[in-house]
Amino acid sequence: MKQKKTRNRITVYLLAFAAAIAIFCDIAVATLDVEPGTFRYESEFDALSGATTKVGIVTSDYSGLPDPVERSTNPSYEQIEEMVGKAIELQGGFGWVIDKGDVVMIKVNLVGGNSPSGEGENTDVRVVKALMRQIHKYTEGDVTMQVAEGTARDNDDPTDPNSVWGNSGYMDLLTDSMMTGINFSLLNLNQSIEDLVEVDLGSEGTSAKQGSKYFVHRAELEADVYIAVPVLKIHDTGITNALKLQVGSAPGCYYGYNKYRNSSRTDGLYHNVDHRVWTTEMIVDLCHIADIDFVVVDAIMCLEISKNANISHQVRFNTILAGADPVAVDHVSAKLMGLNPDDVAHITLAEKVGLGTNDPERISTVGVPLSQAMKRVKKSQHEDGKFGQSNRTWILSQPFEGISIDNEYFIDEATIEPIPGEGGWSEPVYFFDDRIDLLSYYAGQKGMVSYAFTYFHAEKAQQAELWLGTQEGIQVYLNGEQVYYFNQFATYGDMDRGSKKGFVNILEGRNTLLVKTVNNYGDYSFALNICEVESDPYYFGNRVAGLKFYLDKSGTGSTISGLQNNKMSIATLFECYPNPASDHATIRFQLQKPKQSTVQIYDLSGRVVKSFGSEYRTSGTHELTWDLNNKLGSRVSGGTYLCTLQAGKQSRSIKLVVK
Numbered sequence: 001m002k003q004k005k006t007r008n009r010i011t012v013y014l015l016a017f018a019a020a021i022a023i024f025c026d027i028a029v030a031t032l033d034v035e036p037g038t039f040r041y042e043s044e045f046d047a048l049s050g051a052t053t054k055v056g057i058v059t060s061d062y063s064g065l066p067d068p069v070e071r072s073t074n075p076s077y078e079q080i081e082e083m084v085g086k087a088i089e090l091q092g093g094f095g096w097v098i099d100k101g102d103v104v105m106i107k108v109n110l111v112g113g114n115s116p117s118g119e120g121e122n123t124d125v126r127v128v129k130a131l132m133r134q135i136h137k138y139t140e141g142d143v144t145m146q147v148a149e150g151t152a153r154d155n156d157d158p159t160d161p162n163s164v165w166g167n168s169g170y171m172d173l174l175t176d177s178m179m180t181g182i183n184f185s186l187l188n189l190n191q192s193i194e195d196l197v198e199v200d201l202g203s204e205g206t207s208a209k210q211g212s213k214y215f216v217h218r219a220e221l222e223a224d225v226y227i228a229v230p231v232l233k234i235h236d237t238g239i240t241n242a243l244k245l246q247v248g249s250a251p252g253c254y255y256g257y258n259k260y261r262n263s264s265r266t267d268g269l270y271h272n273v274d275h276r277v278w279t280t281e282m283i284v285d286l287c288h289i290a291d292i293d294f295v296v297v298d299a300i301m302c303l304e305i306s307k308n309a310n311i312s313h314q315v316r317f318n319t320i321l322a323g324a325d326p327v328a329v330d331h332v333s334a335k336l337m338g339l340n341p342d343d344v345a346h347i348t349l350a351e352k353v354g355l356g357t358n359d360p361e362r363i364s365t366v367g368v369p370l371s372q373a374m375k376r377v378k379k380s381q382h383e384d385g386k387f388g389q390s391n392r393t394w395i396l397s398q399p400f401e402g403i404s405i406d407n408e409y410f411i412d413e414a415t416i417e418p419i420p421g422e423g424g425w426s427e428p429v430y431f432f433d434d435r436i437d438l439l440s441y442y443a444g445q446k447g448m449v450s451y452a453f454t455y456f457h458a459e460k461a462q463q464a465e466l467w468l469g470t471q472e473g474i475q476v477y478l479n480g481e482q483v484y485y486f487n488q489f490a491t492y493g494d495m496d497r498g499s500k501k502g503f504v505n506i507l508e509g510r511n512t513l514l515v516k517t518v519n520n521y522g523d524y525s526f527a528l529n530i531c532e533v534e535s536d537p538y539y540f541g542n543r544v545a546g547l548k549f550y551l552d553k554s555g556t557g558s559t560i561s562g563l564q565n566n567k568m569s570i571a572t573l574f575e576c577y578p579n580p581a582s583d584h585a586t587i588r589f590q591l592q593k594p595k596q597s598t599v600q601i602y603d604l605s606g607r608v609v610k611s612f613g614s615e616y617r618t619s620g621t622h623e624l625t626w627d628l629n630n631k632l633g634s635r636v637s638g639g640t641y642l643c644t645l646q647a648g649k650q651s652r653s654i655k656l657v658v659k
Helices: 009-024 077-090 125-138 171-175 218-222 244-249 279-290 326-336 345-352
Strands: 039-041 053-059 103-108 144-149 184-188 196-200 213-217 225-229 231-235 238-240 294-303 314-323 363-367 393-396 429-431 448-458 462-470 474-478 481-486 500-506 509-519 525-531 548-550 571-573 585-591 595-603 608-617 620-626 639-647 650-658
Touching: 053 077, 053 326, 077 125, 077 294, 077 314, 077 363, 103 125, 103 218, 103 244, 125 144, 125 171, 125 225, 125 294, 144 218, 171 184, 196 218, 213 218, 213 279, 218 279, 238 244, 238 326, 238 345, 244 279, 279 345, 294 326, 314 326, 326 345, 326 363, 462 474, 462 481, 481 500, 500 525, 509 525, 571 639, 571 650, 585 595, 585 639, 585 650, 608 620
Parallel strands: 053 363, 103 144, 103 225, 144 184, 225 294, 231 294
Antiparallel strands: 039 429, 053 314, 196 213, 231 238, 294 314, 393 429, 393 448, 448 509, 448 548, 462 500, 462 525, 474 481, 474 509, 571 585, 585 620, 595 608, 595 639, 639 650
16 A cells, blocks of 8 residues: 555545635634543553463364264254253363352343254254253252343243253253253343442443443342353344443343433443444443453354344354353453454453453463364445454654644654653553544544654565545555655545555564654544455455554554553551451452452362352451361361452452461
């Protein structure tokens, strides 16, 4: 897409006319109303670096199964149970997730009222049944399970055989002889208002439209363990999996059906994917409340193109995935379908707020190699699912007065490499939308020029496509060379972020990217991504695999999205007392913000000796008393133990000696 500035006489006349109109209207000093909450400085995200994690992948033909079958056939229940058990075993089992006596909520995906189980629209009941039997076996029956969902139907009763629950086969579990002796119930999260609890995420919330406040069923907060069991499918937001599944936790009795906010219903959710409607942020906020402990993915039958069951959309994967990190599981699931996880906005934002890791170097897969399990599926043709995510983190220059994209406001501007926070440049800024909302950042100022800068790291030198959306004048410099020039006015068009695109050559390793924009008319924004070369609209728009935007100067791409050295502790675990302890120990800890938190005692071999359960606790100081008994009620032997506090995704430990 490398090109020189070429402007014919007509263009020059049009520009002169536009400039005259601008001066006449005195737009140089005008300001426009801006939308609050559209950006946040990276330093305001308090997530720690993602920990390493494992995701188990088991296909029906996996050689490690007792009875492997071809991936093209519909497996039997017994084969699915073997797959679920093996995937859980490969990723490390339930050891640190479930204790005897726990209440376990199993959140499923129920959407289509006329879609039988196994067609790809609703979570296959056989997968849920297999999971429940695994939990029952592991806990020796000392567990209470709730299969929960808030369907998109008004008063969808799990006891009604004509409901989504009934058509999907879940009611049959109640009379299934293989479920005899298993303590479980079906729970409709859409029940009455009296069952709801309002949760205020405060500064940890990301949706400005929602005000960080959400209603959820009280059972979600009271459960000791929360397990997500999504069916993997293409959706307008990219994919539906563990993270997107949490939209179903928003109770329809409060938010309405299909939980949309519109002009006639102001208490709904912004549950669609048009420009600036906060869907991604709402998904991540609901995931924050759920605090997912474990994920089992039903990828037996998946759907491409659309979330709705249609025989032409079905793709049989015959695969089960399992893992304790919901972001990592979604990362692997996206790759399983041939998508780039960095293009799915709710995956990248979930990592940013600390819900898990999207870093492939920190994610290991066990079982069937991902390259053998994956199939390339057709993407959603909705705007958000069709195009890859724009880079959303930039450093921005001070504003310069003027309406000409051709003036140089920096000496040798094409080759500058600014430092965040110095020389008139901002600290790294994250935008909550694919359109980088410069109008809001610059407080509605018009008649100005500004610059945005980032580095990116590429795994190899290659040709790529520059996908760009803008309405006004823009120049793009890649590695010091101008690769795009536009000095007119146009709408984004139906392609939005990809309304303008062309070929560029990227270097192996470190690349520089500078964007210069002008604001004459008011819709001051741009969108930019660097995508794989692809002409088929069912597959195009994927960001180049392995490409990472970042803002340090190392050239490694190791510091991406957030500032890894700007972390605020949200949990403090104080010294236990007395220590050593002879008959009891008091455990004190402090939460900076309301948080789902768990306190456990481990012996030095890493086994859980005592668990105090998982609760959604308020901010402030909390105290627990340990009677020095283990989870079976017997006194522990003398020695050294570790008291561990898990708050969200942050963990703190301290030694405690028992006499």
